[in-house]
Amino acid sequence: MSTKRFKIMNPIEISKNLANETRVNILHWLKKPDENFPPPSICDVKDWRDGVCVQVIQEKAGISQSVCSGYLAAMQRAGLLTSYRSGKWTYYKRNERIIQEFAAFLQEEL
Secondary structure, rough: OOOOOOOOOOOHHHHHHHHOOOHHHHHHHHHHHHHHHHOOOOOOOOOOOEEEHHHHHHHHHHHOOHHHHHHHHHHHHHEEEEEEEEEEEEEEEHHHHHHHHHHHHHHOOO
């Protein structure tokens, strides 16, 4: 198996992240955030198109803040998510380029 064409993403790290049901759910929810999360009321945004704040993800997942932050950080290190900080809030969204690259890797290499 050659991953030379897929220089940006690490298929092993992505696979490890996708082996957790909550992490898969988070990716699913972030695909259509305005449909999967309530309207923003606690964060400093009007909608979720640019990312969803950690607290909202944590509440939907029903997990502690520390576990949620750990999951999100691991998913970001694997390339599945991007984040930005605005004031006291950190927002996450899917990294569609890496997700597409991983899908291509699975289709072409496995």
